Amino acid sequence: MTVSSPLVQTGLIAHRGASKYWPENSLESVKAAAEMGVFWIETDVQATADNHLVMFHDMELDRTSNGSGFVALNDLATIRKLDYGSWMAPEFSGLQVPTLREFIGTICDLGLNLQLELKETKGHEHELVDLVCDELEAHWPADTASKIFISGFSERCLRRVRERMPKMPLALALACVPRNPDQLAAEAGVQIIHVNDAFVDAEALETIATSSVEFGVATVNDPLRARQLLEAGVQQVLTDDPLLFANSPTMATAGRPRPG
Numbered sequence: 001m002t003v004s005s006p007l008v009q010t011g012l013i014a015h016r017g018a019s020k021y022w023p024e025n026s027l028e029s030v031k032a033a034a035e036m037g038v039f040w041i042e043t044d045v046q047a048t049a050d051n052h053l054v055m056f057h058d059m060e061l062d063r064t065s066n067g068s069g070f071v072a073l074n075d076l077a078t079i080r081k082l083d084y085g086s087w088m089a090p091e092f093s094g095l096q097v098p099t100l101r102e103f104i105g106t107i108c109d110l111g112l113n114l115q116l117e118l119k120e121t122k123g124h125e126h127e128l129v130d131l132v133c134d135e136l137e138a139h140w141p142a143d144t145a146s147k148i149f150i151s152g153f154s155e156r157c158l159r160r161v162r163e164r165m166p167k168m169p170l171a172l173a174l175a176c177v178p179r180n181p182d183q184l185a186a187e188a189g190v191q192i193i194h195v196n197d198a199f200v201d202a203e204a205l206e207t208i209a210t211s212s213v214e215f216g217v218a219t220v221n222d223p224l225r226a227r228q229l230l231e232a233g234v235q236q237v238l239t240d241d242p243l244l245f246a247n248s249p250t251m252a253t254a255g256r257p258r259p260g
Contacts, residue, residue, distance in 0.1 A: 006214045006235045007149060007169050007191065011226070012245070013040040013115055013238045015219050016057065020240040023085040024064060025055040026095050027106050034110045036242035041112050042151075045100050046119040047128050052076040053100035053135055057119065063087065065097065072121045100135050108144050115171070118152035118161075129160040136165070155188055162189050171216070177204035181211040194218055194238070200229070209233035220244075 017029025018036055025043050033041055044057040049072060061067035061074065065082040076099075085092030098106075107114045120128045132150070140148065150161050151171035158170050171192035176199035178184045185193060194216040195204070208215045209232060218238035220226045226237045226244055237244075 003212060003214045003235060007147065008040055008113075008115075008214065008216070008236045010039055011230050011236060012038050012242065013042050013216065013236050014038045014242045015042050015238040015240050016044070017041055018240075018242050020221070023088045023092050023095055025057060025098070026084055026092075027098050027102065028085075028092075028095060030103070030106050030112070031110065033242045034112055036246075038242040039111075039113055040115060040236070041107060042115040042117060042238055043103060044117045044119045045103075045128075045132060046071050047121070047124070047131055048076045048079060049073050050075040051127075051131060053131055054079055055098045055100065055103050059119065059121070072124075100132070101139050104135075104139050108141055108146050111146065113147040114149075116148065116150050117173070118150065118154065118157045120152070120154050120157050125154055125156045126160050129157050129164065133161065133164040149192065151192070151194060158188060158190060175199055177207050177215075179207070181207065181213040181215075185213045192216060197225070197229075197237075205229075205232040205234075223247075 014033040016024035018032035019029055022029035022032050030041055043055050045053050046056055047053055056071050058064065060070055064087050065084050067082040079097050082097060083093055084097045085095030118128060149169035149171055151173055152158055153173045158172060161168055161170060170190040171194055172188050172190045173194045175196050177195050181193055192214040197217045197220050200217055214235045216236040216238060217229050217234050220237040220239050221241050223244050229237055
């Protein structure tokens with residue numbers, strides 16, 4: 001069964017921007033991904049101790065900044081003072097952790113589309129969702145051509161998004177392909193399921209091929225593997241490398257909109 005009208009009508013989603021080349025989730029990583037020809041950006045959002053929203057994947061600051069401790073236990077002013085780039089290479093020194101509002105502005109200015117993944121602190125799921133929904137309602141332009149969907153591993157978070165923003169497309173992130181994706185998607189109220197490539201074997205691909213659910217696979221940085229997944233019925237692969245298909249004539253348009 002083929003998904004009749006997938007939300008993501010391209011083969012690639014840039015995982016945290018052009019994160020192979022620039023520090024992940026930075027505005028510079030987004031701009032680089034746009035220059036490389038992709039139209040969808042995946043990013044991560046979480047709340048600070050003083051209820052601001054920042055684009056940060058890990059729950060702790062240590063790996064991708066010169067800070068330490070949990071994002072949720074630091075206020076925005078502290079996080080904004082951190083170096084968000086030198087962990088990757090000295091030439092990226094001085095980059096700043098962006099806020100969700102800044103990220104939205106960059107996405108829409110560049111004519112990109114956004115997958116916004118919720119990174120909740122367990123026990124504060126509704127607090128994060130309410131902050132995100134408030135920000136989107138206030139600052140995602142109503143007249144923009146850019147598309148957006150919200151994803152996450154927490155069904156509690158996704159249910160809250162559904163309460164707050166009934167028309168928002170949702171994606172449930174899982175480790176592996178469920179035995180009955182259509183039933184799970186209906187129960188969870190989502191249109192898209194994302195899974196980890198390590199768990200996608202031949203049997204999983206058969207399940208995907210017979211499902212009406214839109215599927216994405218993360219994180220895929222091998223062009224041969226990405227081609228196999230897309231040809232087997234996966235709608236999108238998340239990759240750190242927006243140039244994944246740059247040297248592949250048969251897949252050169254994978255980052256661009258498909259007709260219809």
